[in-house]
Amino acid sequence: MARTKQYNEQEVIEKAMSLFWRNGYENTSVRMLEKEMGINQFSIYASFGCKQGVFLESIKSYKAKLNIIFDKLHKGTDGVSDIKQFFYDSVNKPVEFGNNKGCLITNTYNEFAGLEDQLINEQMVDFMNKLKEVFIQKLRMDPSKDEETIHQQANYLVLAKHGLAAASRVNTKKEIDDYIDLTFKNI
């Protein structure tokens, strides 16, 4: 009945994600997206509605990638040391898929922290809660910890993970490793 799409939406979102990851949301223009995604603005808007639509899809795609290390954490049976391994994975895996620095989610969290974008904030809070829940589940594996300690430590770890992601954009590997090591000395 009509002409066929010349691009694959998942493929072009992957490219958009990489660009957003490198530059942040505001510093990525639709013209830059055009070039990176290899399709015209018309196609971008036809497929994703608006710039924010492209971004939200990019985040979804990123989360899907993250699920690899997230699942690993979920399935682990070693409690705290699984969380520690998750910290290491978080700073190492991103290098594997795209060589971009930091974490797209955390970068976004920081970029939008002051502003009040409901859609984006939802994505962030959702992610943070999910993270905290898994941490709690892992911490509960240690029977010596009471519930209050567990929640306190979970709070601590979520913020530490957040700080780690921010640090991984600029700090050296040694600084990062020192940080992770000492973080878990407190647990």
Next chain:
Amino acid sequence: MARTKQYNEQEVIEKAMSLFWRNGYENTSVRMLEKEMGINQFSIYASFGCKQGVFLESIKSYKAKLNIIFDKLHKGTDGVSDIKQFFYDSVNKPVEFGNNKGCLITNTYNEFAGLEDQLINEQMVDFMNKLKEVFIQKLRMDPSKDEETIHQQANYLVLAKHGLAAASRVNTKKEIDDYIDLTFKNI
């Protein structure tokens, strides 16, 4: 010989600082600065050269304010517990001077982490190094710590401080306090 300035440069920079602190650099336009500073664009450019000039002066002004708690840390004689108090001060004092969230330096650090702005990066690195130095000095007060431990812990604390500032923009007081407490548990 000529007309006198109708504004005080330090006063208007104070207002600019508050605006940058709330919105970040990119999300603050020169039109917004006009309104907040209460002076015309001509005056802004005459006094500070360019938008970035206003920003750099704002950062200087912020650092000066920060010196109050920085000096307190410097003069302290209790080593690690001075650092811990500095962490508490860092999240409480900002509320006193302007009720803005987080830390302007850290916000800037995050906003410019990906980009490569030399002038701004200089300011950031300078601040981080200064911070690390004081931490090292305080850690050395404990004679049981060897130099390697001191440097490792200093690295850790700088990153923790950074994460804390980011967290203080969005997290609750309890989460923040949990974080500080655990951060110093094993230092």
Next chain:
DNA sequence: TCTAAAACTAAGCAATTGCTTAGAAATATA
């Protein structure tokens, strides 16, 4: 009191932003 120099106002500059649209090109079905 006059005047030269600085401070001000307000309009305007080109470039960039996110987004739209008119029209040409392609193609699955009738």
Next chain:
DNA sequence: TATATTTCTAAGCAATTGCTTAGTTTTAGA
């Protein structure tokens, strides 16, 4: 093969960006 329908190209939209400038107002010193 013909056509209806979608995809694509490329130009253009108003709004906003950082910054400039022509022209007016103010004021310290001659």
